[in-house]
Amino acid sequence: MMPKATKSRQRHHRRQHGPGERPKVINKLIEHRLIQRVSYEEYRAKVRDVYGGPQGAMLAACSMISLHTTLGERLFQKRKFDLAGLRNILDVGSGAGQIARHLLRYADPEARLTCFDLSPEMIQRARNRVKSDRPRFVVADLMHLPFADDSFDCVTCGYVLEHLPDAALGLAELSRVMAPGARMLLLATEDNLSGAMTSRLWCCRTYNRLELARVCETLGLRWHKELWFTRMHKVFRAGGICVELVKQ
Numbered sequence: 001m002m003p004k005a006t007k008s009r010q011r012h013h014r015r016q017h018g019p020g021e022r023p024k025v026i027n028k029l030i031e032h033r034l035i036q037r038v039s040y041e042e043y044r045a046k047v048r049d050v051y052g053g054p055q056g057a058m059l060a061a062c063s064m065i066s067l068h069t070t071l072g073e074r075l076f077q078k079r080k081f082d083l084a085g086l087r088n089i090l091d092v093g094s095g096a097g098q099i100a101r102h103l104l105r106y107a108d109p110e111a112r113l114t115c116f117d118l119s120p121e122m123i124q125r126a127r128n129r130v131k132s133d134r135p136r137f138v139v140a141d142l143m144h145l146p147f148a149d150d151s152f153d154c155v156t157c158g159y160v161l162e163h164l165p166d167a168a169l170g171l172a173e174l175s176r177v178m179a180p181g182a183r184m185l186l187l188a189t190e191d192n193l194s195g196a197m198t199s200r201l202w203c204c205r206t207y208n209r210l211e212l213a214r215v216c217e218t219l220g221l222r223w224h225k226e227l228w229f230t231r232m233h234k235v236f237r238a239g240g241i242c243v244e245l246v247k248q
């Protein structure tokens with residue numbers, strides 16, 4: 001008879017793969033490896049180059065084609081992630097201002113918006129796209145944030161953690177600047193086939209959902225709820241990891 005632990009490992013393994021996905025070994029072969037091969041400084045320079053150049057100029061269009069823009073819009077519009085009552089919102093790695101645009105539309109008018117990105121070029125693109133002087137734009141690295149402890153009651157972090165060698169380093173910084181009870185919308189590339197392909201395109205890594213949840217919990221960020229719209233969305237895991245965290 002198969003030991004219980006093995007059965008549960010097998011069940012766990014099956015859960016990692018959505019329909020039509022291949023075994024993880026294929027994902028591992030496809031996934032970009034630079035982040036594991038070089039120092040963080042070298043990798044960060046590469047990320048700046050990728051987003052500062054022509055690929056970064058196409059980011060907004062890529063987000064529309066991949067339906068990430070639609071996913072973000074629906075999250076806020078349907079109040080799956082409710083922005084009501086929030087006063088001080090931090091948008092991490094704001095890219096071309098994809099999430100900033102939703103925040104301008106759905107956050108309370110008196111909410112303060114701060115958007116930061118590693119790439120000065122992306123900050124300029126975000127400014128051009130949001131066409132509003134309401135958000136404060138800052139060039140900064142998620143690993144060393146220029147913000148005081150407990151200063152935000154909300155963080156939105158869309159597809160940025162995958163540019164860190166270790167999620168814990170960035171999440172610890174975010175936890176530091178979040179006030180107790182503050183909420184975070186976290187979107188991240190998952191360790192499945194579509195995540196592996198994304199990782200190739202943007203030179204980033206992927207995360208295992210259960211491992212990431214464990215890291216969050218150890219940092220006092222409660223894995224409050226996973227945000228799914230429909231059963232199909234959950235089965236296909238469209239948009240990767242999409243979760244609301246709460247700072248304890």
Ligand SMILES: C[S@@+](CC[C@H](N)C(=O)[O-])C[C@H]1O[C@@H](n2cnc3c(N)ncnc32)[C@H](O)[C@@H]1O
Binds near residue numbers: 098118119142157158
């Ligand atoms: C895939 S884009 C995400 C854009 C947007 N947040 C969204 O949800 O679509 C990743 C962005 O994170 C930025 N980024 C990567 N590493 C970063 C870091 N260590 N600190 C701050 N921003 C970073 C990149 O410059 C890029 O603009």
